[in-house]
Amino acid sequence: MIKSINPYTGKLIAQYEAYDETTVMHMIEKGSNSFLAWRKTGVHERCELIKGVGDHLLKKKDAYARLMSLEMGKPVKQAIAEIEKCAWLCDYYSDNAPGFLKDKEVITDAAMSYVAYEPLGVVLAVMPWNYPFWQVFRFAVPTLLAGNTCLLKHASNVMGCAEEIQKIFIDCGFPEGTFQNLVIGSDKVEMVLEHPKVRAVSLTGSEAAGKAVAAIAGKNIKSSLLELGGSxxxxxxxxxxxxxxxxxxxxxxxxxxxxxxxxxxxxxxxxxxxxxxxxxxxxxxxxxxxxxxxxxxxxxxxxxxxxxxxxxxxxxxxxxxxxxxxxxxxxxxxxxxxxxxxxxxxxxxxxxxxxxxxxxxxxxxxxxxxxxxxxxxxTNFGLxxxxxxxxxxxxxxxxxxxxxxxxxxxxxxxxxPRLPFGGVKNSGYGRELGLEGIRSFVNVKTVYIKG
The missing domain is CATH 3.40.309.10 (Aldehyde Dehydrogenase; Chain A, domain 2)
Known part of the structure; x- marks a missing residue:
């Protein structure tokens, strides 16, 4: 049982039955099937959906802020600012994603040569509790706009936020299976990441969690992005x-x-x-x-x-x-x-x-x-x-x-949102946000056509 407890009062807010392996496997398959259609959806249509998410966030920012305050103790004014930042992120990427993902022509001796940016498939996100909405949207918005589908493994103590985020994408018209919240503990992450239809992982969290997830991703030859601790x-x-x-x-x-x-x-x-x-x-x-x-x-x-x-x-x-x-x-x-x-x-x-x-x-x-x-x-950090x-x-x-x-x-x-974000040394590798962020989980495909 996964419990959400108010850290200020110590009282139980809600509890969630963890998904069993069969349910998780079904959700991975659903994400993979959804990807086949989602990748064909035009980038401008994807941008319109994300724009709608940003508008929705602003309309319900007080409710979402209150939920964050209850689940992880964030002062409510700062929680409202977090939701507003998520809406800004949606606006930024919905305005810029078409240009970021546009094929890039490269002059060579070919009749035509260019670089295409194509989605990978199902991407797993392992997210922390300290910014329950921002961390997820920072990952999900560019990843979805690039044409991937998302699986979220959120921190157990903010499962209410995780469930609400999934509902936001559903309510705003995203196809079923495009964004799914996995109600699981950390012990199930390896099982998910080893599934052949999960193509990559993004983790924000501790050094220990980053090392564990990077090892699993490396063993299975999958892309990983780590945003870890800092000093x-x-x-x-x-x-x-x-x-x-x-x-x-x-x-x-x-x-x-x-x-x-x-x-x-x-x-x-x-x-x-x-x-x-x-x-x-x-x-x-x-x-x-x-x-x-x-x-x-x-x-x-x-x-x-x-x-x-x-x-x-x-x-x-x-x-x-x-x-x-x-x-x-x-x-x-x-x-x-x-x-x-x-x-x-x-x-x-x-x-x-x-x-x-x-x-x-x-x-x-x-x-x-x-x-x-x-x-x-x-220090060993470098954020x-x-x-x-x-x-x-x-x-x-x-x-x-x-x-x-x-x-x-x-x-x-x-x-x-306009600048790449990430660290060096034990603070991780890879970049979120900006141009680099939306290209974190794409196949950078070289196309060479001889006349």
Whole structure:
């Protein structure tokens, strides 16, 4: 039995009977059969359907936001923003997919030669709970527009969101079997991915989950895309606009109660402005309002499950034992974790090396940009880095030295439908969003015609 439990109240919301193997096999077959017709559907017709999904999301955004708040504790105002971002994604791809998927002519010695972008078939998505709608739509919209069909294995604690997303596609006119939610646990992922009619997999989640799924995909010679953890650094150089940086860093670390792979988890501050910036940062952290996720004034909710708060507390305690000092916060009550700031000069402590998934920031002071780059790169992750400076020309020369999937200057690291999104090192491989995203699960077919 798969249970959805409100992390704020601890009360059961709903429970779902997990599908048996026969049901799952039937759904894979249905997805494969649906693909045969869906791939022949014109891209403009697919775009019209996706456009309708975006309109539908906006009409029901309050209901979907409330569902997210109940299932994983997301503050409701942030949940509404998540739905609005999904609608933007639908609009972006419905406007641009025809151009992205258009055959590309290549001049050779042939009478005609071109590259065609054709769908692969059934694609499995293994998705996390922290952005229950956005993560799924980020995968599904470009994948469906490319002509594939989708199977979703969502996180068990947001199964209500998963069921509702499936209903959205059905209600908006997508053919039966085009998008299906698998009510299964993680133990069934291998069975699904090994099925010969499942052609590829996209996973957003932990390093451990990514390694397991990549191994299965590799063994079966199937395409995989992994978006895994991060320990993003935010670098405050001495010439930064401190007011702008302060406001941005607060959101970069603490929005979604800190539960984001691209959150600012390590705050690196130049020694010349460290005392002033850290003092002002602590003042703002202490102002963050915690409370009921359904209260529109709440900024900090609860973590999605109590064991996640326990893990974060363990990372904090191990770091303090290793020499880090606590500047504010540090208390935990069940799934609630108080907004917390630690300080250390040791880049090897837990909070500087591991991914911290919650409202815990670690501050480290550096002396000059060379040391900042070294500290930023000194992890096994590589999702993104954010740098604050007023000398744009100077910082541009340093950008190639950051081992990251993204570099943001004077802005928090964020996903944008118009730009490719993904990481390097243990943060994964492949790219979602933008042109690259819609071509992640296509056959890049070379066509050569001799006259």
């Amino acid at each position: 993003n650094a935010t670098i405050i150089l001495k010439d930064a606009d401190l007011k702008e940086a302060l406001n941005t860093v607060i959101n970069a670390r603490y929005q979604n109660t800190g539960q984001s792979c691209i959150a600012a988890k390590r705050l690196l501050v130049d020694k010349h402005i460290a005392d002033e910036f850290i003092d002002r940062f602590l003042e703002e952290v202490k102002k963050l309002r915690s409370g009921d996720p359904l209260d529109e004034e709440t900024y900090i909710g609860v973590l999605a499950r109590e064991e996640l708060a326990e893990e974060l507390e363990d990372q904090m305690n191990r770091s303090i034992t290793a020499g880090a000092t606590i500047l504010c916060g540090g208390d935990r009550k069940r799934a609630y974790f108080e907004p917390t700031v630690l300080k250390t000069n040791d880049p090897t402590v837990a909070v500087m090396q591991e991914e911290t998934f919650g409202p815990l920031m670690c501050v480290c002071v550096f002396d000059g940009i060379e040391e900042a780059i070294e500290l930023s790169n000194q 993104g880095v954010s740098i604050f400076t007023q000398d744009i020309e100077r910082i541009k020369s340093y950008i190639p030295r950051f081992e990251e999937g993204a570099v943001f200057v004077n802005e928090l690291v964020k996903s944008d």
